[in-house]
Amino acid sequence: MISKKMTISRGLAGLLGVAVVATTTMAAMAASPAEFYKGRKLQMIVGSDPGGGYDTYGRLVARHIGRFLPGKPSRIIVKNMPGAASIVSVNYVYNVAPQDGSVMGAPQRSIPFAQILGKKGPRYLSSKINWLGSLNNEAGVVYTWHKAKVKTMQDAFKHVAIFGAVGPNDTEYYPSLLNNTMGAKFKLVMGYSSSTTIRLAMERGEVEGQTQSWSSLRNGNPEWISGNKVNVFVQLSLKKHPDLPNVPLVFDFITKEQILPQFTVDEVKTYWRLMLTEKAMGRPFMLGPKVPADRVAAMRKAFTAMVSEKKFLAEAKKRRREIVFVSGGEIQKMIGSMAAAPKKTIENLASLIRYKGPIKRVKEALARHSGKVTKTKKGGRRIYLMFKGKEVKAKVSGSRTKVMLNGKKVKRKKIKAGMTCTFVYPGAGQEAKEVNCKK
Missing domain, CATH: 2.40.50.140 (Nucleic acid-binding proteins)
Incomplete structure (x- = not known):
């Protein structure tokens, strides 16, 4: 038989244990950034498979950011947590990971849009995430093969151009939005496995063009650029890329004369700003929503210092990764604007980015x-x-x-x-x- 005294003792011990944990947690949360980060192991949760662009950027930051954090953490461990285009990893960092600044996230840029569009899966509010910054402002481009009839955006309003597309991603969304708001005549062939395989299809004459990020085109086929093998005629970006000073932004074509009659200029510009915000935060990094403000500030300051350091930039160049820094504060404002968009606007946009024409699917030759x-x-x-x-x-x-x-x-x-x-x-x-x- 267990005595009443023993039961009380065990109860007191349990309460004391809880109190110790609570006190330790409170002490950790109260520590200054330098005290907290000194010698600590941190984690970087990458929301994509190993080996891709997001993983490369995540590991690049993990190797360098520690030098710029107060207290100098001992190491940063990278863990890949792919699934549902980074929704799995963001749900983890937002809801499960410690909210003390020891766990960073490197999600895909579509994360805010997935939540704001009301897709199933997100258990986070993008506006409450502590955004640290982005290592790139990904400018998208619309381009065609040099033999195509369509060589300019004005041509695309008059003549059909056959574009390759993967499916429900940028390769479908952007041509469709141009069609559905401005009357462009892009026809899509769906079912390619990647933008890279679409480029191979362009060489074979199966399709005439596509939309993709400028950095992917430039790094994937630099000889196309130097050899004038493609016509790059529109930038899909909120601001011009320094490589493309003479290529117009999509906003240059959003005029009363060009847009379809059921829209206003302001409506169409709003749709495009919402779509292109995610490109402006091309390679984002984050902390959970309840991380102390002073640690968020310390991490943001470290990012800002890191992106201008020669050693960091040299490795980025070696790995052929472009660095165009967008601050955490800028991302926070962008997402605030997205989240404030009327529900009807979001619903309309979700329809406008889908291809309305007859769908032709390709079976890729392997x-x-x-x-x-x-x-x-x-x-x-x-x-x-x-x-x-x-x-x-x-x-x-x-x-x-x-x-x-x-x-x-x-x-x-x-x-x-x-x-x-x-x-x-x-x-x-x-x-x-x-x-x-x-x-």
Whole structure:
């Protein structure tokens, strides 16, 4: 039999334990930024798979931001938490992670729009997130192949241009919004796996153009730019990119004469501002909503110092990552404006960004390249093999690529140099649908 005295003692011990935890938590929250961050391990939660653009930017920040934080944290551990275009990771940072400034997030830029449009999944309010800044202001562009009849935006109002599209993302949204508000004549061929495979389709003559980020076009096919292989004729951005001083902004075409009669100029400009806000915060970083204000300020100050430091910029350049800094305060204002938009405006926009014409879908032709594996990188995220005397590379996704070894499904890290493999993919340098290997 348990005595009443013992029961009371255990109860008191439990209460004391709770009190100690509460006191410790309160002390941690009361500590100055320098006291809190000194020697502490921090986390960077990347809302995308390893190896992509968001992951690269997230790891870049994790390697450098600590030098600029007061107290100097001991290290920053990067964790990938992909799912639902970063909604999973933002739900975690917002609702589950400690709200003490020790956990940063590196989500996809579509996060605010997903919540404001009322999509299922978000358990956060974008306006309450503490935004630290963005490492890039992603300017989108509208462009066509040099042989296309449409070479300017005025041409696109008069003649049909066939554009490639992935599906419900920027490659569909922007041509559709141009069609549905301004009377452009873009026809979409849907079903491509990425903007990169659309570029390959342009070379084959399947489609004539697409919309995508300027940095992706410039870095993906720089020879197209230097060789005048494409007509870049509209910037999809709130402000001009320094590389493109002579390419007009989409807002230059939003005039009473050009827009469809059912709209006003102000309405159309509002739709475009809402759409392009997410591009202005192209590579965002965040803290949870309840992080103490002084730690948010310290983190924002560290970001501002980091983006102008030579060592940081040198690594960004080496990794071919553009740095156009947008401050956390600027992002906070942008999202405040988005959140304040009338519900009817948001509902209208959700319809206007969808393609209204007859939908043609393409079944991508996949190449099969076989040969000896020469090397692997990043834990199998990049695999290289010799094909017809030339080394070719495949990107390997942990979730989308089927990896087989001797007839059995395996993790990508199991593939080693010397094995004979076959890549099934759109082409060299692209993400593989399958990697089939033998020892």
